[in-house]
Amino acid sequence: MTLFKKKKKKSLSEYSTGELILFRFRKNKLAMIGVFMFLAVTLFILAAPLIRPYSMVYKQDIVNKLQGPGEGRIFGTDELGRDLLARILYGGRISLFCSLAIIGIAFFTGAIIGGAAGYFGGKVDTFLMRIVDMLMSVPSALLAMAIITALGNGVWKLVLALSIGQIARFARMVRSSVLTLRNMEYVEAAKCLAQARCASYSSIYCPTA
Numbered sequence: 649m650t651l652f653k654k655k656k657k658k659s660l661s662e663y664s665t666g667e668l669i670l671f672r673f674r675k676n677k678l679a680m681i682g683v684f685m686f687l688a689v690t691l692f693i694l695a696a697p698l699i700r701p702y703s704m705v706y707k708q709d710i711v712n713k714l715q716g717p718g719e720g721r722i723f724g725t726d727e728l729g730r731d732l733l734a735r736i737l738y739g740g741r742i743s744l745f746c747s748l749a750i751i752g753i754a755f756f757t758g759a760i761i762g763g764a765a766g767y768f769g770g771k772v773d774t775f776l777m778r779i780v781d782m783l784m785s786v787p788s789a790l791l792a793m794a795i796i797t798a799l800g801n802g803v804w805k806l807v808l809a810l811s812i813g814q815i816a817r818f819a820r821m822v823r824s825s826v827l828t829l830r831n832m833e834y835v836e837a838a839k840c841l842a843q844a845r846c847a848s849y850s851s852i853y854c855p856t857a
Contacts, residue, residue: 693740700734707731746807753811758818765819766826777823780816788813 673679692699709729716724723732765776783791788810795809829835 689740690744693737693744696734696737696741700731700737702734702738704731704734705738742803746803746810749807750810750814753807754814755818757811758815758820759822761815762819762822762824763826766823766830773823776819780819783812783816784820 707730709725711729712725713727713729714725715721715729718724721731721733723736726732726735761776761780765773765780791813792806792809795812796805799805799809
């Protein structure tokens with residue numbers, strides 16, 4: 649009797665959807681490089697207070713303006729003598745937050761619109777897709793500029809304006825996926841099972857005479 653049994657390899661059907669996605673993602677070298685770079689930039693930005701104090705973002709040193717990379721100032725200084733590394737670190741926090749917020753809001757809203765349009769179809773699909781077509785007919789940058797002009801300045805207003813310009817793209821993607829999956833056999837089977845359960849529950853709680 650062996651102490652260690654050889655682990656049996658699972659067949660492809662035994663893997664979950666999440667495991668298959670992770671496996672394919674790990675096999676993509678460019679994707680792994682992108683993840684590594686994203687994590688490195690994120691850690692670098694979060695560690696900004698340990699690298700440079702916030703006062704160096706706005707502290708001016710006219711005498712040392714437009715200096716090149718040197719000792720104590722890795723990226724040099726700008727036209728007002730401010731440390732460029734500090735400004736990149738703390739400015740990157742806002743940029744990273746805005747990027748994640750824009751994609752999150754646009755994807756969440758677009759998934760709801762596209763999912764509802766693809767699932768219900770008919771008049772609901774026509775109404776929602778016409779709204780999406782209106783958004784797609786205007787360039788996203790121009791639409792964002794118009795919204796910012798109407799709402800005014802501010803980080804959250806900028807995030808909202810850029811998110812609205814990206815909703816149509818996610819709505820189209822989700823709608824096409826829902827239309828493809830709506831008529832699959834397992835979806836029809838799930839609907840039949842749900843109807844059967846509802847019928848059994850109604851016969852229990854509301855018995856017919």
